[in-house]
Amino acid sequence: MDGVGEDYRRRAFAEEPVELRRAANELATTSTTTLQGEAGWCDRLYPLQEPRTKQDVSKAVVVHLDLDCFYAQVEELLDPSLKGKPVGVTQKYLVVTCNYEARKAGITKLMNVKEAMRKCPSSLVLRSGEDLTPYRSYSRKAEALLQKFGPVERLGLDEFFVDVQALVDERLAAGEVPQHFRGHLVGSGTSVRADTRFRPQDLRSGASSGTLLDLNPPVGAEATEEERRLAVGSVIAATARGELQQLLGLRASAGITVNKLLSKLVGGLHKPDDQTTMLFKDADLFTATLPVRCIKGVGALTEQKFKSIGVHTCLDLRAKTVAEISKSVTKGNQELAKFFHLCSWGIDPSRVVPKGPPKTVSVEDSFKSLEGYEATMKVLKSVLVPDLLTRLREDCDQHQRRPVTLTVTYRTMRMREKKHFARKSLSCAFPRAMDTPEVSEACLALLRKGLGGEAVFAMTLLNIGASRFTDFKPETGSRRPTTSVATFKAFDVRDGRRIADGLTMKRRNYGKNPSLLLSKQQTRTLASTGEIPEPAESRATPSSLPSIQSHFRSPGGRPSQPAAGRRSAEVGLGIDMEILKEMPEDVQREYRNALGSRKRAREGQGGSIRTFFAKK
DNA sequence: CTGGGGTCCT
């Protein structure tokens, strides 16, 4: 059993190196390269002169799935009238993602709202994506759907690795070898370029040399085992993408290779709504010209360190020894150095590891300026704490656990001046009574401690999180665990109204919640026939799509609304209007403006957000 | 005018 908190790299090297070590020994004996000193086995494994073109662990077949411009797709599902229009999803001043119509106009991910509106002055429709609830919901459904193809590892809300090796073995044993690869196959000798404008990990298929990528190439009679395995993998990926589309209305791109690194990289070659396969023999040339930034775990800082020793591309990296990398780049972490070194040949020994339930649950909001304890407390009480408790209630229903630790993280204007990303965090025991007053008070106590005597301050960011979960013990005597009483107080609903002091709420059985899992009908049909049970249109409309919120009615009986409606009606994101009235003028204005612009945006007057920004 | 989340390591 894999320890959840264990580092995948360490695990990979600790548990899976048998084949690699055998390969290392084999190569070490045949290599013409002189072995030097105490260099690790990795140094001998892939000498620059003799890059390996086969991987002994290549029985693996890994599919990487990436939901195309995910937030924008979900917005289109919530509001089908958006289809065909350029759509941008905003968080504060940023367009965090946009659909492909918007990209045609030159809008990119993480572009400033102002700039986006300049690029696309008339037709751009903006939607607020600050509330991640609908995205979480779709993401979980996608993950649930993918489970049947093999173990799934999620990366963020929109990316999944699926280990389909067992399924491939099954189909090969049954003699099911397709006549063609589905989608594209990276041709021999193809090199690619990284998208250096934004994320070097994002590759484009503007092949600068070598053969172009083939579409649906045949699987010959004399195909190698790897070709047959990956051909089956490409069929599985196509099926998975088809089901995401048909059952959830989500388009995805996929990469199919022998490991996570390569699958993710080739998956970006044909986007959106398409897939790419690559044989390991082509990984050598494929990775050679890529910037080291393409390797997972190499961020801005590590990239700079690599540059300082003259390493820009994977080819440069191959020429270094693990000892050098360990000394100059990874602060003596040899395992990590080895990992980077292997990756420079397209070899990634890490496995697909399902991550299990989240280890932290947190909510945050950022502000231009939130001054003083009073305003801070009101935001906590009316927005952040109720939101966190709502999330924790769902979490408890799904995982029968409660948090042990409460953490408050914040940033003030003063910290921002020094270092933009600087944050301060403090934790304490999570209050036993999981209600808004208790948790808010605990947050405030932490803030006072963190701020010391500082009486005048301006928050620019507030985050509260729950972590270190422990098994939740239902009250004894309850014969039906699914209706046992939770420690959540009933007045902790999003609108912050105190309904019934001390009254407790019944837990719901999330195992039957269709917003989190495929319906039984869907699962049955999928499992038995592999047929598509229902067209996406009948299922993915806002009215027929149950949101998580619809299962948490307010105890006062106010019916919850579909996601789209909820998000406009309760904006201010659950702010109680009476509490809002007590807030400082500028804070009131900020929330009212946000409320107004979102409401108008939901009503189809997307341009209204302009007035919000124009005023500021 | 740089989101709102997450993971893991030190």
Add this chain to the structure above:
DNA sequence: AGGACCC
């Protein structure tokens, strides 16, 4: 508790 990294 903070930092680097991921989306």
